[in-house]
Amino acid sequence: MRLHNAIKALILISVTLQMPLLYAQSATFKINTSLEKKSISPLIYGYNAYADGTNRTGWNNQGGLAALQSLNLASRRLGGNSMTSFNWENGVTNSGDDWCNSSNAAVSAATGAGDPSQTSGLAYYTPGAGLINFHDQSLTLNTYSLLQLPAAGKLPKDIINLYPPATCKGSDLWQSAAGPSNIDTARWLDIVNDKPTTVDALSTSPSLADNVVYIDEELNFLIQQYGNAANSRGIKGYELDNEPDLWHHWADVNNGSGTHYNLYPNLTTVGDVFQRNIALATTVKRMDATAQTYGPALSGYLGLFSLWAVWDGVQSHQPADWANYNVEPFATNNTGDRYRYNGMTLANAYLSSMKQASQTANQRLLDVFSFHYYPQASYTPIDRVQAARSLWDANYVEPTWITQTGNGFTDGRGLQIVPKLKQAIADFYPDTKLAITEYDFGGRDDISGAIAQADALGIFGKQGLYLATYFGDAEGFIASGFKIFRNYDGNKSVFPEISVQAISSNNANGAVYAAVSAADPNTLHIIAINRLVTSLSSSFQITNPTSFKTAQVWGVSGTSTAITARTGVSNIASNKFSYRLPASSVMHFVLTP
Template sequence: MRKSTAFLTALAMAGCTLSAPLGVLPETKVNAAGGFDMNIKVDLKGERKEISPLIYGVNQYTTDLKSVKTTAVRQGGNRMTAYNWENNASNAGSDWKHSSDNNLSDSNPPAEVVQRLSKEAAKYGVDYKMTTLQMAGYVSADKDGTVKEDEVAPSKRWNEVKFTKGAPFADEPDLTDGVVYMDEYVNYIINKLGDSQSPTGIQGYSLDNEPVLWNDTHPRVHPEPVTIEELGNKSIELAKAVKKLDPKAEIFGPALYGYTAFDHLDDDEQHTESGDVKSKNNYHWYLDCYLDQMKKASEEEGTRLLDVLDIHYYSESARTGAEDRVQSVRTLYEEGFSENSWIGQWCMQNVPILPTIKKSIDTYYPGTKLAISEYNFKGGEDTSGTIAQAEALGCFADQGVYLATLWGGEPFIISGINLYTNYDGKGGCFGDTLIPASTEDVSKSSTYAAVNDGDESKVTVMITNKNMTEAENAVIDLENASKDYKSAAVYAVYGDNDQVRLLDIVKDVKDNKVNVELPAFSAAMVVVSDDAAAFDGEKIYEEKKVTEKTEEFKDPSSMINKNGYVEIPITDPEQVSKIVINGDVTSSAGSGWATARLCSMHQRKGQGRQGFLDIQELQSPAGQGSVRYRKV
């Protein structure tokens, strides 16, 4: 990978914060004059819903666990489809030259990848871990680089996958037999880490990843489109193998990539299998068929073979820009909402999407949980990402989602999770029991509220302000409360800073009404307490004057140092609080995505070391991208 000819380095000087020049969002102020009014109703006696703690999850390979307080971690993605647990080889497929290599691990001990997952989760206090099992038919046999078109499986570049060994498991796998056994893999995991009930074990197993895209992402492994029969049969057989070894482990499937797969799997003008099956069985869409297959097989086997229906969701309208992004979550939950995309134009029969999926579950396999193991509403470089993320988590809580794991690690999106799980930097979190909450106009402001089960001394209320230019004057009315609430703290993400900050402390709560002012284009967690002194000693964030300096380097090749890296000079480094590097990202291999790694920049004082975060990695579609460094 390489960076192209233009670097823009934006520096924040004079002890202040920096925003990257976004160009599309107007400047916002903390206390904008005027603003709009919004009444927010929270009903303390309304219907209550238990919130699954696993909705605040992330994906291992896209999110640094030290940057977020999370509750679940998934090991998945395209790389896992052809992962060989015996030697830790994997294949990138069309994402990168169809390369079989050491991307996931350069170590040789079997199952090192999943053992590392367990160690990382333990380090950061993440209890729930899910990994991906291989179901497409073949895995990488080596780490020798690009697999050519004439080396499509079966060939020496691949090892065959079999779900059951039918013979005693070996203490160490046979690296010479050309076969990888899934049940032997699960048994190996159990022997090394414990079963799903062990703190170090694996709690969930995903039946591969995005099978509808196997022939697109991994054509050297599975060149033909997956069929309903193949996906159903493989899911059933692999689930049986896992359950025999670890009956309490949760099976996730089928990890479909998006809306069209929910509806018709892989049908196109040349393939009509899904349409025929739907017509014959009176199914509404493909998800009905999958649930029905798994239920019937479970009844025959005498054990549940699908614990969690697993989907991926990448919003179509969120791609079009910030204004659409902050409305995009509504497609998941709001009756009659039509988003600005082909889904809003052509697919309204399944909107809102999550209630439609839950109806399928209730009809064809009651008791099955729901997971969204990959999702992203974009907006990682501004507060539109925080707003969408915050609304999404509230939606997941309200719709009874069991597990959700964000795909991505962009700072503003990560702050949307931290707003729920660590708003005060001390582990302060959204309540575990959802209570009814509403705004007058969800297009302007969304809200979700919660208390902890059996304890109403604190009410947490998430509020968004979707207006780009005006502050929101919100009045939170805590209706039917059995307590007198006396104080509140407002934690928010706003402006050009991706961190959750204490915006205000409200001391004059009267008649259980809380008046708060939210900055334009922000997301906030309002924590209301029955203790007047609950927030004594907390320090409200003070705005500092922002000075930006932008420098353009048109010929970075002339700035390469003796170690082969582009060295960007920084004047007055003690006054710099953040650096943003923007550039045109291209791939020398012509791939649609490019990766650039930028090392940290440090200044030294005496024996100590001060500077910026360590190595940062930019993964971006070909085009523009940016990397941010924050001073530590």
């Protein structure tokens, strides 16, 4: 989940420079349907269930069933800070520093499981009620379910304050009576991945009195309910907890010491996070060898860099064992090129650790490397429309502390997060897939939100991501950004599944993405983005065996979130045509012979 920049920054002052778009108002888009052909994973069109700010529950979340169906998405994640402490046995979660450290019914209620019982002791909900609601909704929507499992070590036992005040920062409500500590240890339960055979067989009606929550029992419950991941109804993927870099770090003077410092009382170390991921992945694969595992779900660049780093005004503080990992081959893969991974050393160490553990276990323990992306420069429309370029573009140097010379990260170079992580995967654990399980560029109520969202989806497909799940309100202009790919004509017509080469002569002005379908290779889809607040003169030059004659066009621009049919193209000659893209717009062209 998005936190204040000060938590994620190595320095106290984050520099944000305003970069006026003083660019020539034109761009040439070149498309070659024979080059750079690759499959686009449909799972990049996904969202985080119940991750909105409106307190709507069940189907009402994200605007309701009809709204979700109109987005025509392909994946859903149940994850976030509250899932780190979700007790599947009775539906209780602890919100940590996000919400007064209160134990409440936030996750279960949000899924539509209703209000918690006040008369059944600890049995606030039947076992797995929230999980069943989540996955049943996924089945209705025909989407892939990614479910986050807990790994930090403790879970809440009961509900202490169901509705803590909105102004709760600094007012911890974990314990019911005043005392010297915020932590009432009697209300924590231990997580045990594998239930001992000396206890009892795995049960779908777990004991609420044994002070233990078994993860293999949770997995068994879901498998008994839906079958394993190979089954058409089964849950396909499990994420190995969430943002361990923010569980508990050195106290930051402005933003505290992490999200779950009560649940995880010691400062987080690299080795402990790795071992918890390995142990949980081993349990998942033992219970369901067909399920996919995702990890480590780091919160952003600083997590990829060193798990966590906090500047106290005098010096930097990092995990106690960071020196064991900030070494070769993790730093540069023995190449001496300190920018080979743009400083994302922790990612390399994690991949290497998971590979070694997989070799020992004689099975792959990590299927998908996952991380979160909340751009540091997307708080104004000017920055927002450029922000997604940090995911790939070497020529885009975002105006933030990460790229600032002298801070020890990219030193004036573009971030290129996705290509750098793909290089890390190739070097340290080949064939691992890549996912962004939380991201948000903002702009729900502004056309810049549609531009950033569409740009991100185009990048995900072009760069070969396996899964991406947006975190926030999938409404307004965010919905427009999804629909331009997944329902551009109101009939759930989609951008097709085979990406082809598409190059913009000026990425600061506009972006371009192109794809064809195996079922209809003679139809070409192009999505063109105008980042400028003025119209953009664009020239399209297409290399393709078939000569295209006409193009239908749909787009979103201005102040309306509606995607509407626009003036088409009827004068395509030699596979070339010109089109003036409206100011601040996203256009979907469908070209036919």
